[in-house]
Amino acid sequence: MGEVPEETVRELYTALPEEFTSARDAAAAAVKAAGHGAQATAIKRLRRPTVAAWLVNLLAHRAPERIAELTALAAELRDAQRQLRGADLRALTVRRRELLSALAEQAAGLAVRAQPALSPAKLPLAEVEQTLAAALADDEIAAQVRAGTVVKAVSYTGFGAASAFGGADTEDEGDDADVVVLPRRPARTARARTAPAHDGAAASAGGRAGRRAAAQGDRSADDARPVREARAPEPPRVPVGLRRELESAREAEQRARGEVDRARAAETAGADELAEIRDALAALEERRSRAQQEANRRRAARTAAERALAAAVRRTAKAQAAIDAVTA
Known part of the structure; x- marks a missing residue:
């Protein structure tokens, strides 16, 4: 804070905001009266x-x-x-x-x-x-x-x-995420059930039937997994209406938050402007006070000069009268 003592800064910036300007001006006046003009000016520059x-x-x-x-x-x-x-x-x-x-x-x-x-x-x-x-x-x-x-x-x-x-x-933000229901994989249970019947009809084909049976066994093992997956419980589906209502509520909340933020910003700006006006008025009042003091000083000087002039005029008249008396 330049020339402003730390103790003064602490006292001013912990005082209630509405008391700041008067406390600052009083501190500046006290410092100025003590003969520290530059320090007083620095204090006056502090903002509320x-x-x-x-x-x-x-x-x-x-x-x-x-x-x-x-x-x-x-x-x-x-x-x-x-x-x-x-x-x-x-x-x-x-x-x-x-x-x-x-x-x-x-x-x-x-x-x-x-x-x-x-x-x-x-x-x-x-x-x-x-x-x-x-x-x-x-x-x-x-x-x-x-x-x-x-x-x-x-x-x-x-x-x-x-x-x-x-x-x-x-x-x-994970708690607010929308629920997404994944589609189930289509089960091949019908094929798994009918395939053994076709393979049994071709069993007399010897080696070819054996190979086909082995292949069918592999497919049956593969098909067992989707069957089990198909039987797994589905995650609950969120109704479209509720999801839309949630989205609408969130949008309304965001708009309301924006309004609150704008209102707070406007209030802060208004308070800042009022504080600046008060500071300007305080500065003008100080200038007016100094100008009044200077005017009073000059008025007193003018009165003293007029008195000196009157005394000089009387003295001149007296001297002139004495000369006139001698030369008459």
Whole structure:
């Protein structure tokens, strides 16, 4: 954070988001009054975090050892991906999912401890997980998370390690797969039953009959397998109507999730815009205050100059009167 002391950063980014601007301005004013103008300017440049970013920052400042776990897991994931260790990747992906969920829950607990009136159900924990997942894949985001200076929720849309995370998660989608009923192989039982009768009629053919009987025996052994397979129980068939209903429900769920994501993004954008406007208003108010002070100073200087002019005029008049008296 440049010239901003770590203690100031910690106090500001763990304060409630709605208190950030006033706390930041007060800190800047105190530093400026102490004669540290450049440091005050650096503090004024700090941006107000969104609620999701605040939750991540709480974790970084209140539980840095958990963020260290995230950093260690990121290194293990990258190493497993580079060496193409599929089994390790799957195990690490499970750990990743569990850790992200646990960190989000811990952030909610820290938030409620800071503000008991908060409802964990209304906190943007999905955005917290999204930001922490991005930190696993992007070093720059990870640095912001470790420093506890995140200002808005982020997501990683690049390639490399992040794409491996997404790919490994698909391992658990097997429960949602459609049931596919394979067609049974046609049984040749009729041929197996009728063939011995034809072979018996040709038994007098001597050697030829013997060879035919041997061949028939082989075919009978082969045909016994499909007969047994035909008797195996069929897997249950899913009615077409139910399958279509499932597909329709999944599509509706996806649309609803998309609407929720868009609504959350719009809410976050609105909060960011409001925060920027508040910051701009605070900066304008500071400029107005400085301009007012300068105007007052110049008004006082103008008044003093007018008084000096009046005194000089009186002195000139007095001197002129004295000269006139002498020369009269």
